[in-house]
Amino acid sequence: EVVLTQSPGTLSLSPGERATLSCRASQRVNSRFLAWYQQKPGQAPRLLIYGASNRATDIPDRFSGSGSGPEFTLTITNVEPEDSAVYYCQQYNWSPFTFGPGTKVEIK
Amino acid sequence: VQLVQSGAEVKKPGDSLRISCKGSGYSFDNYWIGWVRQMPGKGLEWMGIIHPRSSDTRYNPSFEGHVTISVDKFIATAYLHWTSLKASDTATYYCTRGQSDFDFWGQGTLVTVSS
Numbered sequence: 211e212v213v214l215t216q217s218p219g220t221l222s223l224s225p226g227e228r229a230t231l232s233c234r235a236s237q238r239v240n241s242r243f244l245a246w247y248q249q250k251p252g253q254a255p256r257l258l259i260y261g262a263s264n265r266a267t268d269i270p271d272r273f274s275g276s277g278s279g280p281e282f283t284l285t286i287t288n289v290e291p292e293d294s295a296v297y298y299c300q301q302y303n304w305s306p307f308t309f310g311p312g313t314k315v316e317i318k
Numbered sequence: 319v320q321l322v323q324s325g326a327e328v329k330k331p332g333d334s335l336r337i338s339c340k341g342s343g344y345s346f347d348n349y350w351i352g353w354v355r356q357m358p359g360k361g362l363e364w365m366g367i368i369h370p371r372s373s374d375t376r377y378n379p380s381f382e383g384h385v386t387i388s389v390d391k392f393i394a395t396a397y398l399h400w401t402s403l404k405a406s407d408t409a410t411y412y413c414t415r416g417q418s419d420f421d422f423w424g425q426g427t428l429v430t431v432s433s
Contacts, residue, residue: 245419247362254412254423255354255362266421298362302418306378309362 212236212301214310222316229286231313233299239279243303246275246284249312250295258297259284279303291317319343321351321413321424328430329403336399337427339413346394347371350417353387353398356426357409367417368396403431 213236223229233244241262247255257266259275262282272287286293296312324338339351352367366377370391377387386399396413408431414420 243418247420249362254426255420256423257419257421260419260421300362300364300419305376306380307364307418309364311361 211306212239212304212308214299214301214308216297216299216310216313218313219311220314220316222318223289224318225290226288229284229289229293229315231284231286231297231315233277233282233284233310235280235282235301237280237304239282239301239303241278241282243301244275244277244279244282245300245302246273247298247300247309248293248295249298255298286315289315289317293317319415319422321415321422323411323413323424323427326428326430328432330433331403331405331431333403333431334399334401335403335429336397337411337429339396339398339424341394341396341415344415347391349415351389351396352414352416352420353385353396354412354414354420354423355381355409356412365398365411369417370394370396403429405431405433407431 215234217232244262246259249255263275294317299310350367353365355363365381368375368387370389389396410426413424415422
């Protein structure tokens, strides 16, 4: 199965800074089949980005995705306190679909 | 769009269990439903998906044989079923909409398996 590695494990930022989250796949993943999710404590995950760079409905434009297999990036510009969460990448190019272990974003 | 899951469960090892996920606000027949496991304090694991119209089901090999995914399209409800629970099944289970990326999620069902 495709293993996704996310870095860093934890990112600590101040409001207004830029967050850069990385997702690397163990084999080539077509960019059409890469998604990012946000999960806040006690909540279900929420789809942020699909197809590597397409924002899901109602997602603010400070969230953006880029990259192509095997390296993908989620960027959050001008982070806000409400962006504190764990962020997961997911590939759906190869079955079984897999998620990365997550990056925890803390806003100071 | 809403996916509403059944409530938390506490079971013993060896018990059987079925949890549910009811879809509303969209054409249930037209979208795959998936299940995702999240063990306590851990990440997300894709378990499998089912299409309501055909009941076509795809499993993650890591879960196949231990759980069964089913659907009743007439009541817009999907199910996740165990015949013999293990302590290691303790987790929150989410249902999701979509075949690939998951654009809507249920609120999660916490399943606790303990003797």
